[in-house]
Amino acid sequence: MTAFRPSATLLIMRHKSEKNRKSARPPRIRVPNEEKAIFTVDNQKFIGVIKRLSLTGGSAILTKDSVPHGTLGEMALKTVFGKVEAQIEFLHTGADGLPLVQAFRFLDMDDISRERFSAAAERMEREGFSDVKEGRRPLDLSLSKLGESIRRLSEAMTPSRKGGTKK
Numbered sequence: 001m002t003a004f005r006p007s008a009t010l011l012i013m014r015h016k017s018e019k020n021r022k023s024a025r026p027p028r029i030r031v032p033n034e035e036k037a038i039f040t041v042d043n044q045k046f047i048g049v050i051k052r053l054s055l056t057g058g059s060a061i062l063t064k065d066s067v068p069h070g071t072l073g074e075m076a077l078k079t080v081f082g083k084v085e086a087q088i089e090f091l092h093t094g095a096d097g098l099p100l101v102q103a104f105r106f107l108d109m110d111d112i113s114r115e116r117f118s119a120a121a122e123r124m125e126r127e128g129f130s131d132v133k134e135g136r137r138p139l140d141l142s143l144s145k146l147g148e149s150i151r152r153l154s155e156a157m158t159p160s161r162k163g164g165t166k167k
Contacts, residue, residue, distance in 0.1 A: 070090070
């Protein structure tokens with residue numbers, strides 16, 4: 001990847017997104033199948049399992065300790081439309097209500113990666129992986145997310161049973 005140089009379009013998009021931060025947020029997409037991405041920070045590569053994506057960033061469980069907030073890096077992700085490469089900024093840990101998940105935001109993508117990523121995100125959204133459902137209100141979404149977090153916590157705390165369950 002080349003050195004980070006934000007494009008004029010990206011700077012305009014960033015300004016608009018900062019200005020409208022309280023307004024409409026891009027749909028967040030739950031990434032199926034434990035998809036992995038390669039992250040690079042200071043020429044060190046490590047793997048992360050992508051948990052969620054949106055047009056502005058995402059979250060991942062990293063194979064190394066958390067990366068300090070504000071650290072710049074790169075991400076390479078394979079999609080059904082081809083490889084996507086992006087410059088990113090690591091954000092807070094504890095994303096999606098899970099302590100090991102770290103958020104990141106996209107800073108820049110070349111045109112080909114942007115097209116591939118948009119096509120992949122659109123496809124996952126069409127296939128029902130988006131957090132936004134038609135006609136759902138913010139409270140409905142919050143309750144849905146709370147229920148999902150409780151379910152994951154319950155699964156993590158409940159020992160798995162071998163041979164199925166008895167009725």
